[in-house]
Amino acid sequence: MGEPLPEETQVLIVGAGPTGLSAALCFAELGVDAVLVEARLSPHNAPSAHVINRRSLEVFRSVGAFDQVACGKGVGCPKELLWVSKVAERQFGSWGPPEAGIEIGAAMQNVPPGGPSRKNVGVPRMSPVGEQLNLSQPQLEEILADVLRQRHAPRAHARYGCLVEGVEQEDDCVTATVVQGGGAGGGEGRRCRVRCKYLIACDGARSPIRESLGILMESSVPLINPAAYDPKGGVIQTHVWIYFKADLTHLFNAPYGPALWWYHADTASGLIINYNGKDEWVVHAPFFPDEESPPHEWTEAECVRRVSDALGETPRDLAIKAKGQWQMTCNVATSYQVGRVFLAGDSCHRFPPSGGHGQNTGIQDVQNLSWKINAVLKGWASPALLDSYEEERWPVGRFNADQSARNNKQMAEIEGAIGMQPASPWKTLAEYRRSLEHLKTAKCNEKSLQQALQRSSPHWFSEGQQIGFTYEEGALVPDGTPCAQEALFPRQTEIHDGSVLIYEPTTRPGSRLPHLWVAVLRGEGLRRRGAADMEVPAHPLGPGPDAFPLGAVCAALHDCMALDAISLLTVDSGVDWDAVVPEVRRTCSVPLVHVHLLADGVGAATPKT
Incomplete structure (x- = not known):
């Protein structure tokens, strides 16, 4: 036992x-x-x-x-x-x-x-x-x-x-x-x-x-x-x-x-x-x-x-x-x-x-x-x-269910072009056997098959659906901008294929943080989380105007985000963040990790307190 x-x-x-x-x-x-x-x-x-x-x-x-x-x-x-x-x-x-x-x-x-x-x-x-x-x-x-x-x-x-x-x-x-x-x-x-x-x-x-x-x-x-x-x-x-x-x-x-x-x-x-x-x-x-x-x-x-x-x-x-x-x-x-x-x-x-x-x-x-x-x-x-x-996950579940149903429906169009009549789904064994029998003498309609395969794109290539979905309600403060990805619509609304196929990086509230390779200058709290750290970043390490500083840790921006705290991501904007961040911690009483991104793509991560 x-x-x-x-x-x-x-x-x-x-x-x-x-x-x-x-x-x-x-x-x-x-x-x-x-x-x-x-x-x-x-x-x-x-x-x-x-x-x-x-x-x-x-x-x-x-x-x-x-x-x-x-x-x-x-x-x-x-x-x-x-x-x-x-x-x-x-x-x-x-x-x-x-x-x-x-x-x-x-x-x-x-x-x-x-x-x-x-x-x-x-x-x-x-x-x-x-x-x-x-x-x-x-x-x-x-x-x-x-x-x-x-x-x-x-x-x-x-x-x-x-x-x-x-x-x-x-x-x-x-x-x-x-x-x-x-x-x-x-x-x-x-x-x-x-x-x-x-x-x-x-x-x-x-x-x-x-x-x-x-x-x-x-x-x-x-x-x-x-x-x-x-x-x-x-x-x-x-x-x-x-x-x-x-x-x-x-x-x-x-x-x-x-x-x-x-x-x-x-x-x-x-x-x-x-x-x-x-x-x-x-x-x-x-x-x-x-x-x-x-x-x-x-x-x-x-x-x-x-x-x-x-x-x-x-x-x-x-x-x-x-x-x-x-x-x-x-x-x-x-x-x-x-x-x-x-x-x-x-x-x-x-x-x-x-x-x-x-x-x-x-x-x-x-x-x-x-x-x-x-x-x-x-x-x-x-x-x-x-x-x-x-509030956040139900719309994703509904969207993925509906798109999966559409993908499955598209398979019937492919079957029809090949020569299966009637196409799936089949309600009875006799109906299924009639379709197989029809296929024996039917000729594949190559033009219709090509069109059906083209329309099935969201089944095979769904980067927008995989990493481009957004939360419209939930633990977020909207900024009033429209959803550029258009990956989530109101319930029971038809979906544009483009929103499923194409991923558009965005920092709109409710979206996945875009990916960026960074060189971490300091940050004891950073954990190296995968073999992908060994991939060549957008800017190589070493000397040169476009290179990361020698000795810096190459990591994904995602790696700098805390699992058990709120991550504050900032850029150079004239604000004295070293003074502001401690005040935010005291006021909000939350664990906070500050990640400052320099203009050349170099991250300076400081561990949480």
């Missing part, structure tokens, strides 16, 4: 997926006592989420996990996307990075306006972390758990086999009843009660805690794609997945292979996801639970048949590792908070995987929430600050 859970803690985190592990890392870095419990007996053993975008990597950088996530597993960053009949057979079309463009059959087409923006080809320079990563969820969970253990043990680590049976709230605390050692199945175990100041439910899409609080989920899919909406439960399509290992490097030329293969075979169509660029893959296909036998009843021979049909061959080293089913939904919780209990990650938003925003939104949820809870617990902020969590 493991060591007993403590009777009291400041924060109890329920769920040790990427969101819960990220929350535990954030609180540990802030010095907050947090207990992380998970009903499963071990981490995930089959890949699910796999995209880690730039903003999430910046969060990992801030808590000391970036090096391990970016380098620890030797992951590549596949960029090519392919639409094929079978992987080893006919190719309908492909989509590459902006410099490669779209390929229809054998003809390469330039990306026109409305496609990926050439303006963002240099986006890695707009973030200290470079490109987004392709890393399977089990590997990410293993890495984050290791970082938590190595940096913060024995005070912080994931406790598996701990099922939260119930939650009770009082004015000043939350008490959770936990069965330790029973696992998700609710077996026999040690029952205990854990008191905490705040509880964060990261317990997944079916969140028992959310349901116990009476929080509902709402969907805007009826407005975006009415044909895809099932009013019974908001399910867009049920899918089956098969996790398999096989060396497929003979099927591609790129260093890491394509990121995704959409296949349209004789008996099935679906998606193959590349998890390590060599021999780890997952195949997804539509599934009709009312008309087909469940995956757990499938023999290995049946799984091999389905994988082979998608590939167009049966690899000699093919090994079936796991299988299961999942439901594609698109819902956002009507509330993210009830009293001292907060929802984060899949417990408060569920997206189609189109664009890879689900896991990333959850990681960024807890980064937002953790510093606010820390400020309240340490007494330098009012509990009213916690209301800003929902």
Whole structure:
């Protein structure tokens, strides 16, 4: 059963997926006592989420996990996307990075306006972390758990086999009843009660805690794609997945292979996801639970048949590792908070995987929430600050859900151009089979396919959505200027593709601080947080009119910002900041880090008092 859970803690985190592990890392870095419990007996053993975008990597950088996530597993960053009949057979079309463009059959087409923006080809320079990563969820969970253990043990680590049976709230605390050692199945175990100041439910899409609080989920899919909406439960399509290992490097030329293969075979169509660029893959296909036998009843021979049909061959080293089913939904919780209990990650938003925003939104949820809870617990902020969590993160969740639904709808247009009629989603097995039958004799409409691929740009290139979103309400003081990014609109408002594709750095309140490489002249409080510090900055170190001073520490401006204090960023303006800052500290009674940026891009950071 493991060591007993403590009777009291400041924060109890329920769920040790990427969101819960990220929350535990954030609180540990802030010095907050947090207990992380998970009903499963071990981490995930089959890949699910796999995209880690730039903003999430910046969060990992801030808590000391970036090096391990970016380098620890030797992951590549596949960029090519392919639409094929079978992987080893006919190719309908492909989509590459902006410099490669779209390929229809054998003809390469330039990306026109409305496609990926050439303006963002240099986006890695707009973030200290470079490109987004392709890393399977089990590997990410293993890495984050290791970082938590190595940096913060024995005070912080994931406790598996701990099922939260119930939650009770009082004015000043939350008490959770936990069965330790029973696992998700609710077996026999040690029952205990854990008191905490705040509880964060990261317990997944079916969140028992959310349901116990009476929080509902709402969907805007009826407005975006009415044909895809099932009013019974908001399910867009049920899918089956098969996790398999096989060396497929003979099927591609790129260093890491394509990121995704959409296949349209004789008996099935679906998606193959590349998890390590060599021999780890997952195949997804539509599934009709009312008309087909469940995956757990499938023999290995049946799984091999389905994988082979998608590939167009049966690899000699093919090994079936796991299988299961999942439901594609698109819902956002009507509330993210009830009293001292907060929802984060899949417990408060569920997206189609189109664009890879689900896991990333959850990681960024807890980064937002953790510093606010820390400020309240340490007494330098009012509990009213916690209301800003929902004010800021709900619009982001709604926006990402809606854009994911639009991305998914665009896939149907691509299917139609290839020859699948009717296109997804399919309500019945017979409808699905009719579409596959039509594909056998249909001719791919190359012009329509090219246009459909162009319109799918926000699915693949979303720098504006990843790091350009803004908070319009919350813990901020507006300056009265309009939102230049236009990444968030009022609820249920159509989104311009430009706001998703293009990132515009801005210092408007509510926006992410723009990235800048700086040379730190002094600052004992600075922590070097990632291998990206080794990248060549905009101005080299050494002598010369454009160089940083020799001996200075090269860092990202983000690194100079405090995790557990307010950062005051100033520039030369004739103000005697050395006199002003102490007065601000005395007046506001908050921990304050002063970062002064000189005109030549050199930062002078002074530690907090």
